[in-house]
Amino acid sequence: MVRVHFHGAGRAAAGGGRLKALEVKGLSFSYEDGTPALKAVDLDVDEGEKVAVVGPNGAGKSTLLHLVAGFRFPFQGSVKVMGDPLEERTADGVRRHIGLLFQDPDDQIFMPTVEEDVAFGPANLGMDSVGDRVLKALRSVSAEDLAKRRPHRLSHGMKKRVAIAGVLAMEPGVLLLDEPTAGLDPRSRSGLIGILKGMRRTMLIATHDLEAAGEVADRVVLLNGSVVFDGPLSELVAKDDVLDAAGLEPPQVSRLFRRLGAMGYGTVGVPVTLDQGAAEAVRVIERERAKGRGGGR
């Protein structure tokens, strides 16, 4: 079993400027068998920012997360986490800034009860007030009622929440989430999206779920070995050729408004979240009503 999330000490930005939580420059990496996974990747994440790394299977998303978490060496280029350069000899210290959520919660959960599991990380790091940290972490994923349960009997969705609580209990500076919505039923998926959306934390989220990326992230980075696009999702969903080449599907709400646009009901931007879609729908309805009052369109 692997238990690989670490406490992040966190630091104030020098001079009051916005601290870069992650600074990745020219990052290239190939596996031992020669498989190239990343080529000259540049990526910055500000403290407090939520960035989704999207891309098809094999694009290098997990590799990027594992490199940033300090689990694989050597790489070319440079990685800084909360201002600290990541090198093989400094990796233990740098990893304390990072909380990594594995794709499969069974790789992360191994204690007999949920509360013991969530307590494992902070206790192991010698943190104080472990009981309070456990409760706070469980509350933040709406799982406080699971405290006494046996984790391996829980549903996949509940296990994901427990695994996230285990990471949060160590209060890492940067949260790395590997495909957090993969394998969840629709209710658990939207519950988890709501939880991640409500969290005020620095996050790098690897996913091919653009709908989840739209709801949770401030910005998306499309990875396909190297960075193909870096910007708002609303801009990416307008680029059919780029999405097609990466085998990605825009959120349903974006597809709906693009279709309405083609039918003459244009909007200023393409919505990527339900809230944006609702706001655009109201604008379209009101505009059409006004046209009706003015003698039809």
Ligand code: ADP
């Ligand atoms: P993603 O998370 O976007 O699906 P990965 O980071 O898992 O992509 O994979 C990137 C590339 O590295 C792929 O070509 C994949 O086959 C390869 N790869 C991943 N893990 C290993 C490994 N342990 N050994 C060799 N090649 C690997």
